[in-house]
Amino acid sequence: MDRRDFLRQVAKWTAGALLAAPVFRITPELLAAEQPVAKVAIGTGTDTAALVKRVLAPFGGMKAFVKPGDRVVVKPNIGWDRRPEQAADTNPDVVKAVVELVLLAGAKEVLVFDNTCNEERRCYHQSGIKPALDGMKKVRCSYIDKRKFVPVDISKGKSIHKWLFYRDALEADCYINVPVAKHHSLAGLTIGLKNIMGVIGGHRGRIHHNIGQNLADLNTVIRPAVTIVDATRILLRNGPQGGRLQDVKVLNTVLASPDIVAADAVATTLFGLKPADIPATRAAAEMGLGEMNLNRIKKIRV
Amino acid sequence: MKYRPTWRTARKLSQFLFLVLFLVLFRKTDYAGSDTLPYAVNIFFRWDPLVAATVMLSARKFILLLFPSLFIILLTIVFGRVFCGWICPVGTLLDWLDKGIRPKPRPSIRFRKIKYLLLVLLLVSSLFGLQLIGFLDPFSLLVRGGTFAVDPIFNLIASGFFNTVYTHAPALAEHVTEPVYTVLKNGILPFRQSFYFLSGLSLLILAAIGAMEKLGKRFWCRNLCPLGAMLALFSRWSFFRRIPSSSCKNCPQCAPNCRMNAFDPDSGKLHHEECNMCMDCVDDCLNQSPRFTFTRQRGGPETDLSRRAFVASALAGIALPLAVKVNAASRVPRPLLLRPPGVKNETDFLSRCVRCGECMKVCIENALQPCFFESGYEGMFSPRLVPRLGYCEFNCTLCGQVCPTGAIPNLSLPEKQKAVIGIAVFDINRCLPYANGVPCMVCEEHCPTSPKAIRFRNKTVMNREGNQVPVKQPYIKEGLCIGCGICENKCPLPGASAVRVITASGGGDTESGYGGE
Numbered sequence: 001m002d003r004r005d006f007l008r009q010v011a012k013w014t015a016g017a018l019l020a021a022p023v024f025r026i027t028p029e030l031l032a033a034e035q036p037v038a039k040v041a042i043g044t045g046t047d048t049a050a051l052v053k054r055v056l057a058p059f060g061g062m063k064a065f066v067k068p069g070d071r072v073v074v075k076p077n078i079g080w081d082r083r084p085e086q087a088a089d090t091n092p093d094v095v096k097a098v099v100e101l102v103l104l105a106g107a108k109e110v111l112v113f114d115n116t117c118n119e120e121r122r123c124y125h126q127s128g129i130k131p132a133l134d135g136m137k138k139v140r141c142s143y144i145d146k147r148k149f150v151p152v153d154i155s156k157g158k159s160i161h162k163w164l165f166y167r168d169a170l171e172a173d174c175y176i177n178v179p180v181a182k183h184h185s186l187a188g189l190t191i192g193l194k195n196i197m198g199v200i201g202g203h204r205g206r207i208h209h210n211i212g213q214n215l216a217d218l219n220t221v222i223r224p225a226v227t228i229v230d231a232t233r234i235l236l237r238n239g240p241q242g243g244r245l246q247d248v249k250v251l252n253t254v255l256a257s258p259d260i261v262a263a264d265a266v267a268t269t270l271f272g273l274k275p276a277d278i279p280a281t282r283a284a285a286e287m288g289l290g291e292m293n294l295n296r297i298k299k300i301r302v
Numbered sequence: 303m304k305y306r307p308t309w310r311t312a313r314k315l316s317q318f319l320f321l322v323l324f325l326v327l328f329r330k331t332d333y334a335g336s337d338t339l340p341y342a343v344n345i346f347f348r349w350d351p352l353v354a355a356t357v358m359l360s361a362r363k364f365i366l367l368l369f370p371s372l373f374i375i376l377l378t379i380v381f382g383r384v385f386c387g388w389i390c391p392v393g394t395l396l397d398w399l400d401k402g403i404r405p406k407p408r409p410s411i412r413f414r415k416i417k418y419l420l421l422v423l424l425l426v427s428s429l430f431g432l433q434l435i436g437f438l439d440p441f442s443l444l445v446r447g448g449t450f451a452v453d454p455i456f457n458l459i460a461s462g463f464f465n466t467v468y469t470h471a472p473a474l475a476e477h478v479t480e481p482v483y484t485v486l487k488n489g490i491l492p493f494r495q496s497f498y499f500l501s502g503l504s505l506l507i508l509a510a511i512g513a514m515e516k517l518g519k520r521f522w523c524r525n526l527c528p529l530g531a532m533l534a535l536f537s538r539w540s541f542f543r544r545i546p547s548s549s550c551k552n553c554p555q556c557a558p559n560c561r562m563n564a565f566d567p568d569s570g571k572l573h574h575e576e577c578n579m580c581m582d583c584v585d586d587c588l589n590q591s592p593r594f595t596f597t598r599q600r601g602g603p604e605t606d607l608s609r610r611a612f613v614a615s616a617l618a619g620i621a622l623p624l625a626v627k628v629n630a631a632s633r634v635p636r637p638l639l640l641r642p643p644g645v646k647n648e649t650d651f652l653s654r655c656v657r658c659g660e661c662m663k664v665c666i667e668n669a670l671q672p673c674f675f676e677s678g679y680e681g682m683f684s685p686r687l688v689p690r691l692g693y694c695e696f697n698c699t700l701c702g703q704v705c706p707t708g709a710i711p712n713l714s715l716p717e718k719q720k721a722v723i724g725i726a727v728f729d730i731n732r733c734l735p736y737a738n739g740v741p742c743m744v745c746e747e748h749c750p751t752s753p754k755a756i757r758f759r760n761k762t763v764m765n766r767e768g769n770q771v772p773v774k775q776p777y778i779k780e781g782l783c784i785g786c787g788i789c790e791n792k793c794p795l796p797g798a799s800a801v802r803v804i805t806a807s808g809g810g811d812t813e814s815g816y817g818g819e
Contacts, residue, residue: 014470081697117748117792119666119695121493125335126697147468185758186743186774205744205794209734243752 038262038291042255043302048232052097054302055228055256061101065225065258068106070173073113074098075224076129077180077195080241081118084128087233087248088241090180092128094230094254098178099139111168112141114198117241120144149201156287157217159210164201169222177224177260181231181267183239183247187211188278189271190240191264192227193219212279216287219260223289227263229255231270261290262297269294309581313387317394324391328448331704332493333666337715339703346391346441347658347706349374351536352424352529356435357707359428360653367708375536382537386523386530386562387578392440392511393523397561399515408558409518411567414576415606417524417531419615422607424528426619431649432626436657436683438528446659446683447508450498450672455505457492496668497691500683504672519561524576534575538605541596544583547572556583556592566603573603631678637804639676640687640785642701643694643721644711648677654709657683661701661710667692669787670701685710687723689787689803694723696750696786719751724785724803726755726778733800735773739765745789745801746776755782756789776801 041055056062066072076090084092095112102110112133116123120143124130133141149164169175179195186208187194196218197204207214231253235242242248251270257263261284265275275281275292285292324346331343347353354371358364374385386393424435436442464483467475487493498504514521523530549557549570557565560583564576583592626632642661645651662670662685669692670685677684685701687694696719702712713721726745730736735743735758749756758774765771785803793799 081695119333119698121333121335122666122695122697130335147465185746186741203794205742205792208742208744208747208794209740211741238752238754240747241750243750247752 038257038259038297039300040255040257040259040262040266040297041300041302042253042266044251044253046252048091048093048254049097049100051252051254052094052228052256053101055254056101056226057302058300059226059256059258061105063105065176066102066105066107066174069108070106071109071111071171072102072107072174072176073111073169073172074102074176074178075169075195075198076112076114076178076230077190077198078114078123078127078129079117079198081122081126082241082243083126085233085245085248086242087180087182087235088239088243089123089127089129090178090230091232092132094228094232095129095178096132098176098228099133099136102174102176103136103138107174108138110139111172112139113144113166113168115144115166115201115204116198144201146201152221154217154221156220158287159213160207160217163218163221165221166199166201169199174225175222177227179227179229180234181229181270182235182242183237183271185239187215187280189264189268189273191229191267191278192224192260193264193280193284196222212283215280216283216289219284219289220287224260226256226258227260229263229267231255231267234270236271259290259297261285261292265292265294265297266299308585310585313580316388317397320389321391321394324444328445328453328663329490329492331660331663333664333698333700337697337699339664339700343664344658344660344704344706345370346445347656347660350439350441350529351375352421352532353435353439353441353656353706355532356424356428356433357654357656359425360431360433361650361707365654365708367706374533378533378536379539381542382540382574382577382579383530383533384579385533386527387580390440390523392444392527393520393578395444396512396515396520396522399512400519400561403512403515405515405519405521406517408567409521409524409563411563413525415608415611417526417528417534418605418607419611420526421528421531421535422612422615423619423622426616427622430620430623431653432623432680433653433655434622434680435528436655438526439656439658440522440527440529442656442658442683443504443507443511445663446657446672447504449504449659449663451501451505451508453492454496454498454501457495460486460491461495494668498662498668498671499688500672500674504683518563520578523578524562535605537575537577540574541598542579542594543574543597543599544572544577545593545595545597545599547574547599549583550589553588555586555588559583559586569603571603575605626678626680629678631675636676639673640689640724640787640803640805642670642685642687642710643718643723643784644702644713645709651709652677652681652684654707655684656707656709658706659683660704660706661685664700664704665692666698666700667695667791669693669791687787687803689790690799691791693788693791694786696788720784722784722806723787725780725783725806726785726787726789726801726803728776728778729798729800729802732795732798733776734795735761735775736763737800739763739769739771739773741773742794743774743776744792744794748788748792750786750788751782751784753779753782755779755784 041058043055045051076095080088082088130141133139148167152165179192181191184190193215231251233248237247264281268275281292327343349370351371354368467479511522549565562576562578564573671688672683673681699718702710734740746756756776758776761775762772787803789801790799
C-alpha cells in the first residue's frame with residue numbers, strides 16, 4: 001500500500017463512519033397504540049411527594065410505567081436560571097418525588113437532564129433540581145453532552161422531517177415527562193408537549209416559526225410513558241421565564257396522564273383557557289397523539 | 303549520600319506551591335454552583351504593588367481592594383526581592399524553561415535599566431491619567447495568555463482526542479476513554495470550550511517572554527519586568543542581605559551562575575536590588591560559605607537608573623497621555639463598545655482596568671472579550687461584551703466579583719440587574735415578523751427582565767407569498783432594557799442578528815458631548 005492508496009482508504013473509511021449515523025423510526029403501529037379513553041388524574045395538596053404518588057395511583061402507580069431494571073429518563077423543565085418560587089422550571093420537590101418513585105419501582109438508572117436556555121450550570125443549580133438530586137444513588141443529573149445529539153427522521157412529521165434528538169432520551173426504556181405549566185407568549189402555554197424542546201438540539205429558534213405543528217411533529221418521535229404536570233406554582237404572565245412573584249399563582253396541584261395531549265388539555269383549564277387555544281395541543285390532537293376534547297377526557301380527582 | 307536540606311529545595315518547593323496556587327485559582331475563576339465565588343481568585347493582582355500604585359494614581363482614589371499589596375512591599379523591605387525568586391509564577395515558569403532552552407551564560411547587563419524606564423513611564427503616565435500597566439504587568443500577561451490561548455488550546459486538544467475516540471473508535475475504546483474524560487472534566491479541564499479574540503497575540507507575548515530566556519537567564523525579570531523594578535527599588539532598604547557582598551576573585555562559582563546576573567562583572571560586587579534571593583550561591587559555594595542574614599550593611603553599586611534616563615522616561619510618561627487625549631478616536635462615538643455591567647464612565651473604567659483578564663475568564667457565557675482597537679490603542683485587552691458570541695447572564699455578578707481594582711463594580715444582584723449595559727434595537731428590515739410576516743419571538747422569550755423589555759404588537763402584514771397574515775411584532779420598551787444581549791445572542795437569523803445592542807450613552811468620551819450621561 002503506497003501513501004496515496006493509504007490516504008484514499010482513510011478518507012473512505014472516515015466518510016463511511018461519518019455517514020452511518022443511527023436512525024430512529026417510530027412506526028405507525030406505535031403511534032396508533034393509544035389509550036382508548038383518556039384519563040387524567042389531578043390532585044391538590046401541600047405534601048408534594050405524597051401528591052405525586054396520589055396522582056399516579058389511578059394508573060396503578062409508578063410500577064405501571066417503570067419495569068425493574070429499566071433505564072429511565074425523567075425530563076423536567078430546567079430551561080431557565082430561575083428560583084423554584086419563580087415557577088419557570090419544574091418544582092424540584094416534584095422532580096425529586098418522581099425520581100424516588102422511579103427508583104422504588106426498580107429502575108436501574110435514572111437520567112435527569114434538559115437542554116437549557118440560560119447557562120446550564122446556573123439553571124441546574126438555581127432551579128434547585130441538581131441540589132435536590134445530588135447524592136441520590138443511581139441518579140445522574142448531568143449536563144447535556146453535545147456529542148449525543150443524533151439526527152432522527154420524523155416520518156410522521158408534517159412540518160419538520162428531520163431533527164437532532166438526544167440519544168439518552170431516544171434510548172430510554174421509559175421516558176417520563178415532568179413539565180411545569182406556564183405562560184408562553186408565542187406558544188400560548190408551555191406544558192407537556194413543549195417540554196420536548198429540552199431533548200432536541202440544533203437550531204431550536206427555528207421551531208418557533210410554526211410552533212404548534214413543529215412541536216406536534218417532534219412529539220411523534222418521543223412518546224412519554226406518562227406526563228406528570230407540575231402545577232404547584234403556575235406562571236400566569238411574562239413567561240416562559242417570568243421572574244416576578246406577582247405573576248406566579250400557587251395551586252399546589254399536580255396532574256398525571258399517560259396521554260400527553262389530555263394532560264396538556266386539562267392543565268390548560270387551570271389558566272382559564274380552552275385546549276384549542278394552544279396551537280401545539282390542537283396540532284397534536286389532529287395528528288392523533290392524544291385526546292384534547294375535555295368531554296372525552298375522564299378527570300379523576302385524587 | 304546523606305540528605306542535607308538546602309535553600310534550593312526550600313525555594314523550589316515555595317515556587318512550586320505558589321505556581322500551584324496560581325493555577326488552582328485560575329481554574330477556580332469560574333462559576334461552581336454558587337452565586338458568589340468563595341475564594342479571592344484575584345489575589346495575585348491585589349497583592350501586586352505596581353497594580354496598586356498605578357491604579358490609585360490614575361483613578362486618584364484609595365482602593366481598599368488593593369491593600370494586600372502592602373504585604374508584598376513589607377516583605378520586600380525586610381527580605382529583598384524574595385517575591386521574584388520564591389513566589390512569582392512567571393519567574394518559576396522561566397526557571398523551568400531554562401532546562402530546555404539553555405540560556406546564554408553571563409549575559410549583558412546593559413538592558414537592565416530598561417525595567418526602571420518602564421516603571422517610571424508607567425507611574426508617570428498613570429499620574430496623568432493613562433493606565434498602561436496591563437501591557438507589562440507580569441500577572442496580566444500570564445493570566446491573559448492563559449485565559450485567551452493556553453487554556454482553550456489545552457481543552458481543544460483534550461476534547462479533540464476524546465471526541466474522536468467517542469465518535470469513531472469502536473465502543474470498547476470509549477469505555478476506557480470516557481471515564482478518563484469525565485475525571486479530567488471534573489477537575490482539570492475547563493467546563494466548556496471557550497473562544498477569545500486576540501488569542502494569538504496573547505500567546506505570542508507569552509512565547510516572546512519565554513523565548514527571551516535564550517538571551518540569558520531571567521531575561522524578562524532582569525531587564526523588563528516593571529514590577530521587578532519596583533521591588534528592586536524597595537529592596538534597597540532591605541535588612542536581609544548576602545555576606546560577603548561581593549564574589550570571591552577567580553572563583554568560577556557564584557557570579558557566573560547567578561540567575562539574575564547580579565554581580566558586577568568588573569568589581570564582583572553584588573547589586574543587592576538585582577538579587578532575587580534564590581540562595582543558589584549559598585548552596586553551591588566551593589569553600590567558605592556566603593550567608594544571607596539580617597544586617598545593617600547598606601550600599602553597593604548605584605541603581606542603574608541615571609537622572610537623564612529618569613527625566614526622559616518621565617517626559618514620555620507625560621507625552622503619552624497627551625497623545626491619547628488628542629487622538630480623534632476618543633471623539634468618535636463607539637456605539638458597539640459595550641462595557642461589563644456596572645461600568646458607567648469610560649475614562650474612569652480605563653483608568654482602573656489593569657487588563658488582567660479575570661472578568662473575561664470568569665464570564666460564564668464567554669461574552670466578555672478583549673478589545674483590540676475598539677476602544678483606542680490604550681484600551682487594548684480591556685473587556686467588552688460581544689452579544690453575538692455570548693450574552694450577560696441576568697443572575698450572574700461574577701465579573702464584578704473578580705475585578706481586582708473595582709473597575710467593574712462589585713454589584714449586588716438587584717443593582718446588577720438594573721445596570722444598563724446598552725439598549726437593544728431591532729433591524730426591521732431583517733426581523734422575521736416585520737420583514738417576512740413569519741412568527742418568531744425568540745428574543746421576547748429570552749428577555750430576562752420582568753416585566754419584559756421586549757413586547758409585541760399584533761399587526762397584519764403581507765408575507766412572502768403575498769398573503770395578509772397576523773403576526774406579533776416585537777419592540778423594545780425603553781427604560782426596561784438593560785442591554786444584556788440575550789436577544790442578539792439567540793436571534794435565530796443566520797449571520798447578523800436582527801436585534802442588536804448598542805450603547806445607551808453613545809459610547810463616546812462623556813466629556814466630548816457625544817451622548818454623555
